[in-house]
Amino acid sequence: MRHLSKSKLVSFRQCPKRLWLDIHKPELRDNSAYQHVFGIGNRVGEIAMKIYDTTGDAYEISISELGFNEVFQKSAELLDAGDRPIFEAGVKVAGGLAFADVMIPSRTSGELCWKMVEVKSATKTKDYHRDDAALLHYLFEQAGAKLHSVSVAHIDNSFVYAGDGNYQGLLLENDITEEVRSRVAEMNQWIADAQATIKLTDEPEIGCGTQCHSPFTCPFLAHCSREDGKAEHPLSLLPNFHGKKANLLAEQGVVELADVPKDFLSEIQQRVQQCTLSGETYFDSEATVEELSQYGFPAYFLDFETSNSAVPMWKGTRPYQQLPFQFSVHVLDEDGTFTQESFLDLSGNDPRLGFTESLLQNCGNSGPIFVYNIAFERKIINQQAAHFPQHAKQLGAIADRLVDLLPIARAHYYHPSQCGKWGIKSVLPAISPDLDYSELDGVKDGNMAMVAFQEAIHPDTSEERKTEIYNQLDKYCQLDTLAMVRIWEVFTGKQTRSIVS
Template identity: 50%
Template sequence: MIEVKSSTSVKDYHYDDLAVQAFAVKAAGIPLASISLAHIDSSWVYPGNNDYCGLLKENDLTEETLSRTDEVNEWIIQAQNIAAQPIEPAIETGNQCFSPFECSFYSYCSRNEPKPEYPIVWLPRFPSAKVEKLAVQGIDDLRNVPDELLNDQQLRVKTHTLANTVFFDAAGAASDLAAYPLPAYFLDFETIQFAVPVWKGTRPYQQMVFQFSLHRLDASGQLEHTEFLDLSGYDPSESFTQSLIAAFSGQGPVFVYNAGFETARIRELAERFPSLSQPLLAINARVVDLLPVARKRYYHPSQQGSWSIKKVLPAVVPELRYDTLNGVQDGGMAMDAFLEGIRLDTPPERKAQIEQQLLAYCKLDTYAMVRLWQVFSGRTDSKL
């Protein structure tokens, strides 16, 4: 028996899973000569032509799995005893409800538990150990978290959330951006990851670029837009790269939101296409991240401790919202739409609809950055 997982290594909870699977197979009267767990080898490169030899890496766990038969049988007895009780056990929810994943019954089990009005989880980067320690003391609401446990950012979130006020260091934000004169570019990528690669020369779970949106704001306040999207089903990487380089016709800062993502993709493209590495890395050298500016200089209670652009944009520019978009409203939906768009059996009219939805979504991402830049740099008198 080979249990196949989509992970890239053997996880602790896989051992329990395999023990249960083996128990069930043996109980059904099927003898097992060996028991293995196979997972994806993330270093493997797809050679093309449907040759997937080497995609999976097998781990022989026969001895360890078969030695746990009595343990699994005890689990079953315990479960049957609980199921036979006329009243469900009174057990509070806790960390066990989320390990290794969230239990599908969590909403049911927590339905009668009091919900904090201002959950501690809104505190950014607040250690789980501190959350657990406070929970033991019955503290799960921001109002009861001692200030001395919080850093400056966490304290700011607590203070302005409870007071329902906006924090905006306008002078600081303008100073942060003053070093980057116009013209300026605003860039965003969309990517897809395949557990099983579909394009030659790519690895499992490799971030594959398929779309970009680029706004250019010149010194006179004129805004131009360039975009790329490939729904052909072929590897879009090279045409994406060529189009991206061509879109940068002049100098100026390249604003992104969370620079680690776009700059990593550009470095990967530079490695894949060495002849294009120089102009690609030149783009990276111009990248300026708007996320640290937002995180340091702005906070609205509606963000609930998050500085994702999906939270920041409607707070800073209320007239712009992702939930008003048709079809695609976030990165996950963009990936799903792309997968549907490249399928051979997707009707042309549906493909055209997907294309428009993806273009509108990615365009809003970069226009959102333009508007955030406008507010943070103190240029709200400009019409964009």
């Protein structure tokens, strides 16, 4: 019998077809969306070891050091001894294999038993966390380890880091012992069904559905949805199209955008339908000129990048707090010339004060500040004002000057290539095909920027690699603000000149 890892069994829980593909066609996986998640989990795991190693003699079992088979032998020895906490103890039994984040020994009337803690980077216990813990409980007890309690530890997002290296209080424990004990028969059946699935000769016939995105976006989604492309213009092109009307069309077998009645659609959905079917662009240039003509010069085009680490790095910060480390600003004068300024701190020190002071210096005292999706920039500016009261008045003035290009684009512009989206990365290729995010090296979106920032400030990152990341982040953020300049040009009918260095 093949022993399926916990991750494989969770794949089966999400969708039997995902498990079958994991085993038989792993080359079809797309793991690009998981890099940031894995990085967060690893950092939380490191901190959990410090939190739970209260005796100073805990044992961390490392696959890279021991090798896969040796891990299970060493785990069995340590579980039998029961004289110290164990991190990443592994068992292989009953058709499954799994590793426990934390195992803490205790003795009651001389009998060895264990407290098991499954550590998660989320801010609350989710259903799939409970599944994870139930599987671990089942497999470890099948292997002979007696568990007196099972808990899921998650991030307490109210925790404020004191800056002293002490993370006690970062994790909150949720005891689910009674729940996992009641699910033993279910776990046994789960593993049996998963084993039966991997023995199938052919790929299971399961269509795409809600399971493709819950609890995670499936890495085989592109493979499974290839048949959905049979519709020339699928309903997925419609923005915010869900609920009763969408369900009714699905029940009627409607898959083509052309077959959707207009009275099913909002005004903006009708526009998407019309442009998609005709292949023509909708652009109310008179409206965009009118809306933007009220703003004078100099005109600023501003974009922020932030990091939101599960484990706070700087004094006074909380888990998952969005902390700015970079901005780019293009400044356009009335004669059509513009300059570009930026801020980027990869020192590893708290970047917020430097960010704030540079922002105030480079945004002047008057003129509109164009952004794309105002809620984000306004939130960061207000957060900075609260943290640095000495700059609150000036930051408030900047917040008052913000002008959002997104609702203007959504109301007055649509190109069929946008596929029902108005994000800047959807609008820019239609307006200015010569500017292409896909041609950037390394960092191409906000999530990649966060991952790159975390790598750059890690103490093990070489200076050469840090320089490479700096250049990638700088080019990415500059493209975001240059994109807004190009959108402004099209919407106002005005042309800018080259950058003044």
